[in-house]
Amino acid sequence: QATGPGGELDTEKMEMLLFLHGVVEPHFTEEHYGALREKSAVAIDSVLQAIIDLAGLSRGAVDNAKRSFRD
Numbered sequence: 001q002a003t004g005p006g007g008e009l010d011t012e013k014m015e016m017l018l019f020l021h022g023v024v025e026p027h028f029t030e031e032h033y034g035a036l037r038e039k040s041a042v043a044i045d046s047v048l049q050a051i052i053d054l055a056g057l058s059r060g061a062v063d064n065a066k067r068s069f070r071d
Contacts, residue, residue: 015048022051 002014016033028036037044052058056065 015044018051019044019048022055023047 002010002017004010016030019033020028020030033044049058053061
């Protein structure tokens with residue numbers, strides 16, 4: 001869902017989808033996300049970082065997971 005016409009990753013869309021699916025309550029729509037992003041991109045980025053950390057998707061979590069696999 002977060003790819004552009006050529007199949008490349010659309011990071012803005014990926015971040016929006018991560019926010020919309022990662023925040024359970026209150027429920028946000030794409031319109032809400034756009035308004036919030038315009039009001040405070042820093043706040044949105046903080047929420048996105050928390051979602052990434054909680055989901056185990058941070059670079060550190062990925063590196064730790066890689067180290068746990070045997071060669």
